Amino acid sequence: xxxxxxxxxxxxxxxxxxxxxxxxxxxxxxxxxxxxxxxxxxxxxxxxxxxxxxxxxxxxxxxxxxxxxxxxxxxxxxxxxxxxxxxxxxxxxxxxxxxxxxxxxxxxxxxxxxxxxxxxxxxxxxxxxxxxxxxxxxxxxxxxxxxxxxxxxxxxxxxxxxxxxxxxxxxxxxxxxxxxxxxxxxxxxxxxxxxxxxxxxxxxxxxxxxxxxxxxxxxxxxxxxxxxxxxxxxxxxxxxxxxxxxxxxxxxxx
Amino acid sequence: xxxxxxxxxxxxxxxxxxxxxxxxxxxxxxxxxxxxxxxxxxxxxxxxxxxxxxxxxxxxxxxxxxxxxxxxxxxxxxxxxxxxxxxxxxxxxxxxxxxxxxxxxxxxxxxxxxxxxxxxxxxxxxxxxxxxxxxxxxxxxxxxxxxxxxxxxxxxxxxxxxxxxxxxxxxxxxxxxxxxxxxxxxxxxxxxxxxxxxxxxxxxxxxxxxxxxxxxxxxxxxxxxxxxx
Numbered sequence: 001x002x003x004x005x006x007x008x009x010x011x012x013x014x015x016x017x018x019x020x021x022x023x024x025x026x027x028x029x030x031x032x033x034x035x036x037x038x039x040x041x042x043x044x045x046x047x048x049x050x051x052x053x054x055x056x057x058x059x060x061x062x063x064x065x066x067x068x069x070x071x072x073x074x075x076x077x078x079x080x081x082x083x084x085x086x087x088x089x090x091x092x093x094x095x096x097x098x099x100x101x102x103x104x105x106x107x108x109x110x111x112x113x114x115x116x117x118x119x120x121x122x123x124x125x126x127x128x129x130x131x132x133x134x135x136x137x138x139x140x141x142x143x144x145x146x147x148x149x150x151x152x153x154x155x156x157x158x159x160x161x162x163x164x165x166x167x168x169x170x171x172x173x174x175x176x177x178x179x180x181x182x183x184x185x186x187x188x189x190x191x192x193x194x195x196x197x198x199x200x201x202x203x204x205x206x207x208x209x210x211x212x213x214x215x216x217x218x219x220x221x222x223x224x225x226x227x228x229x230x231x232x233x234x235x236x237x238x239x240x241x242x243x244x245x246x247x248x249x250x251x252x253x254x
Numbered sequence: 255x256x257x258x259x260x261x262x263x264x265x266x267x268x269x270x271x272x273x274x275x276x277x278x279x280x281x282x283x284x285x286x287x288x289x290x291x292x293x294x295x296x297x298x299x300x301x302x303x304x305x306x307x308x309x310x311x312x313x314x315x316x317x318x319x320x321x322x323x324x325x326x327x328x329x330x331x332x333x334x335x336x337x338x339x340x341x342x343x344x345x346x347x348x349x350x351x352x353x354x355x356x357x358x359x360x361x362x363x364x365x366x367x368x369x370x371x372x373x374x375x376x377x378x379x380x381x382x383x384x385x386x387x388x389x390x391x392x393x394x395x396x397x398x399x400x401x402x403x404x405x406x407x408x409x410x411x412x413x414x415x416x417x418x419x420x421x422x423x424x425x426x427x428x429x430x431x432x433x434x435x436x437x438x439x440x441x442x443x444x445x446x447x448x449x450x451x452x453x454x455x456x457x458x459x460x461x462x463x464x465x466x467x468x469x470x471x472x473x474x475x476x477x478x479x480x481x482x483x
Contacts, residue, residue: 079424193317
């Protein structure tokens with residue numbers, strides 16, 4: 001308890017609220033790094049994911065690749081890129097984190113498109129939409145909650161990993177944890193932890209709200225409840241549907 | 255590579271430490287998740303509460319959680335217990351979700367049939383619900399095992415002896431080989447764990463190979479797990 005009080009005392013100290021090592025600057029760095037990583041990863045992964053979902057090709061490859069990327073330890077990849085390039089700027093961790101953010105984004109995009117009812121897609125084709133129109137006007141809006149879900153998982157993972165990346169000389173909130181440990185200042189470490197956790201939870205909450213907002217109006221009407229129903233055939237369907245379309249499903253690895 | 259042969263003892267010691275520290279969270283997470291997952295499905299209200307709590311728990315970044323552990327459970331900062339408890343919480347957060355989904359997807363007809371032929375609810379859980387949920391639980395457990403093995407390396411940042419020490423040491427000395435050996439060793443440990451789990455699954459659930467439907471369930475669960483639950 002005294003530790004927690006010391007951490008809050010550290011947070012309340014005005015000396016820690018200004019300058020390069022001040023909380024506003026470190027927080028801005030952390031958010032900036034994370035947003036940049038997420039943007040680059042999204043630009044790469046989401047179009048590929050949508051294409052995989054729409055065509056149904058290379059799905060096995062995408063799953064396999066995502067699984068393999070999962071097993072690679074984040075810390076190892078970060079350190080490897082920094083050591084092998086002899087570069088201590090934010091570029092090596094930026095590359096490592098972009099690679100790590102791709103699997104959830106890819107999975108969110110292709111599972112989103114796949115979750116769209118085939119009959120809806122066929123209907124769109126029957127009324128004369130081109131494949132591109134089907135993707136952008138039918139599949140994308142319907143899959144948006146899952147695409148945002150992928151973005152949510154990736155965001156949490158990226159925020160967590162930028163903390164770890166502070167073993168390299170980069171900014172961000174992780175500095176308090178790594179520097180605090182080096183100087184044996186537990187109040188600073190704990191205060192830094194509180195800040196990172198708060199940032200992660202706020203981000204998670206914002207994405208959860210966005211996920212709910214982007215559900216098209218027509219879909220919310222027919223949405224199945226997330227409970228076990230008595231009727232057997234519908235219950236299996238309902239659970240798989242809600243499992244893939246569950247809005248409250250965050251994930252992170254580091 | 256010559257570094258590996260001259261330092262094989264070190265790598266081996268770290269591997270043993272890594273394996274022994276990652277086994278506990280996986281087992282604890284699995285065992286504790288079953289009753290909680292069951293409870294989540296039992297009542298309408300409990301499901302939302304339980305799943306929200308585990309969702310928030312899983313959103314907490316690992317390094318800050320490792321650091322916060324001493325303040326929460328009163329241990330020393332360098333104590334490996336911090337990392338074991340934190341990783342158990344993550345394993346639990348992931349497994350509760352899987353267990354709730356797995357137990358919830360069992361057909362109501364099957365449950366009613368089991369009750370009708372005279373199973374008590376205790377027997378029904380062990381002899382009907384758990385075996386039917388098995389393949390999905392296994393898929394979840396495989397994800398937990400890979401992520402636990404990978405996350406444990408971050409413990410080296412707060413002084414816990416794991417294969418992650420090869421990363422911190424490799425960074426201090428700018429020595430690429432050591433870092434690569436660390437990555438390869440962790441991937442091998444993760445693969446070995448995964449193989450053990452798959453073999454255990456075949457041993458305990460011999461029917462899964464014959465049954466096409468459950469294979470589909472497993473693939474779906476695996477897809478779900480990869481897509482971040």
